[in-house]
Amino acid sequence: MPADALIIVLSDHETGGLIVTETSPEVGVVPEHVFTNTYHTGVSVPIYAWGADSAYVQGVLDNTEVFPLLAGEADLPRTVAVFQNGTAS
Helix, strand or coil: CCCCEEEEEECCCCCCCCCCCCCCCCCCCCCEEEECCCCCCCCCCCEEEEEEHHCCCCCCCHHHHHHHCCCCCCCCCCCCCCCCCEECC
């Protein structure tokens, strides 16, 4: 990984009600599961960051603070590339 790379992992929403029903899931395979509801909740979702400037991604971030971070518009020393479908944009 390049020294100036920042990797961010986050979700766009929390669905809620996920129950894993498989008692002995196989490693690397999505276990059997069900959802107890079909709507999005207002529950906060985690955001994880590794690498350069990852200290800017800690604690609780409002969802309006995420886009400037990803778009390189936050007050950071460099631009952050956004990957979608394996391609940097």
